[in-house]
Amino acid sequence: MNLYFVIIIGSVFVNNFVLSQFLGICPFLGVSKKTNTALGMGFAVIFVMSIASIFTYLVNEFVLVKLGLEYMQTIAFILIIAALVQSVEIVIKKFSPSLYSALGVYLPLITTNCAVLGVALLNIEKAYNLLQSFLNGVFAGVGFTLAIVLLAGVRERIVPKNVPESFRGFPITLIAAAILSMAFSAFSGMFGIV
Amino acid sequence: MNNKRLNILTNGVVKSNPTFRLVLGTCPTLAVTTQAINGLAMGAAVTFVLLCSNVMISLLKRVIPDRVRIPAFVVIIATFVTVVQMIMRRYMSSLYDALGVFLPLIVVNCIILARAEAFASCNPVLDSALDGIGMGFGFTLSLTFIGIVRELLGAGSFFGLPIGSLGNISMTVFILPAGGFLVYGTLMALVNYLTALADNRKYVHPTHKASEKEAKV
Numbered sequence: 001m002n003l004y005f006v007i008i009i010g011s012v013f014v015n016n017f018v019l020s021q022f023l024g025i026c027p028f029l030g031v032s033k034k035t036n037t038a039l040g041m042g043f044a045v046i047f048v049m050s051i052a053s054i055f056t057y058l059v060n061e062f063v064l065v066k067l068g069l070e071y072m073q074t075i076a077f078i079l080i081i082a083a084l085v086q087s088v089e090i091v092i093k094k095f096s097p098s099l100y101s102a103l104g105v106y107l108p109l110i111t112t113n114c115a116v117l118g119v120a121l122l123n124i125e126k127a128y129n130l131l132q133s134f135l136n137g138v139f140a141g142v143g144f145t146l147a148i149v150l151l152a153g154v155r156e157r158i159v160p161k162n163v164p165e166s167f168r169g170f171p172i173t174l175i176a177a178a179i180l181s182m183a184f185s186a187f188s189g190m191f192g193i194v
Numbered sequence: 195m196n197n198k199r200l201n202i203l204t205n206g207v208v209k210s211n212p213t214f215r216l217v218l219g220t221c222p223t224l225a226v227t228t229q230a231i232n233g234l235a236m237g238a239a240v241t242f243v244l245l246c247s248n249v250m251i252s253l254l255k256r257v258i259p260d261r262v263r264i265p266a267f268v269v270i271i272a273t274f275v276t277v278v279q280m281i282m283r284r285y286m287s288s289l290y291d292a293l294g295v296f297l298p299l300i301v302v303n304c305i306i307l308a309r310a311e312a313f314a315s316c317n318p319v320l321d322s323a324l325d326g327i328g329m330g331f332g333f334t335l336s337l338t339f340i341g342i343v344r345e346l347l348g349a350g351s352f353f354g355l356p357i358g359s360l361g362n363i364s365m366t367v368f369i370l371p372a373g374g375f376l377v378y379g380t381l382m383a384l385v386n387y388l389t390a391l392a393d394n395r396k397y398v399h400p401t402h403k404a405s406e407k408e409a410k411v
Contacts (some may be wrong), residue, residue: 022225074298075272114302166387174379181372
């Protein structure tokens with residue numbers, strides 16, 4: 001039971017995917033202008049990450065390892081994720097138009113979100129079992145959502161006029177992210193999780 | 195014609211530098227630059243993949259159907275990334291460990307897909323190769339530079355060599371994640387400032403009049 005607790009707290013706070021592991025920085029900087037869009041992106045990431053964790057685990061365990069093709073991991077995983085994102089998009093479009101209109105625009109972007117491939121590769125590296133992989137996927141997504149929504153909240157309050165011209169846009173966002181990351185570094189060592 | 199080729203080559207280094215101007219491929223930029231050597235290695239790996247995938251995609255641009263081009267590009271890129279992974283694991287195992295999960299993550303580095311989509315899929319082979327080299331070189335240069343700054347401030351060394359007693363007064367925050375964001379943001383602002391100066395655009399600081407003098411210099 002203890003290991004599950006470590007995975008949950010670890011991937012949300014201590015080893016936050018964005019702020020301490022630098023995974024998924026592109027959407028973190030790109031889609032964090034408004035809190036609403038950040039939240040939409042966050043939910044889409046949680047959704048895809050949790051499903052991708054299960055599928056990549058199963059394919060790795062029952063296809064790649066069985067056939068001795070571990071070196072094909074990168075190629076296989078990126079294809080699984082791309083296919084998964086595409087099929088999730090089709091399914092949501094068909095069965096839940098309201099969810100589609102909320103998440104639709106973010107879904108294609110997720111294929112090239114390195115956090116999704118990152119979580120799949122880290123699950124294998126840490127030798128998690130199916131349930132642990134799934135939990136890691138879900139809560140890494142929750143950690144991503146937390147970080148991107150917090151940054152969006154900060155960005156909404158930055159008045160562009162008061163920012164020096166050369167700092168406007170990405171540089172000031174990166175500085176804000178640095179301060180956010182400093183705050184999150186205080187979580188390191190919480191419950192003895194490094 | 196030669197001039198045009200030279201432009202393609204230098205475009206990625208200065209005018210559309212992937213790190214500071216296009217802001218693409220930010221994950222490895224922040225993650226591996228705790229040491230200058232890691233930045234250099236990551237840059238070299240990305241350059242290799244970029245060059246190979248640009249050439250391959252340019253060669254195959256008439257064969258790949260338009261509707262499945264993105265998955266096709268991704269498979270081509272992933273193949274070359276696997277090649278790099280295998281070579282590094284065999285011959286540079288310490289760097290392989292240092293780059294960790296970010297080596298396979300070159301697959302989803304947006305620079306490579308962006309150049310495949312925007313350049314290689316609609317340009318001749320030689321131009322695409324030059325574009326790959328230029329962009330890769332620009333990326334390597336930026337990553338190495340960020341790495342040098344972070345290593346110098348955070349660990350007091352230069353490419354692993356300790357510099358005098360700088361190690362005693364080093365600020366560990368610069369090699370922590372927060373320092374990565376901080377250095378990247380500050381350097382990007384500096385690049386913006388220098389670009390504005392070079393463009394001869396009048397630079398007026400919005401709050402302090404003192405900096406107007408600076409701009410005229």
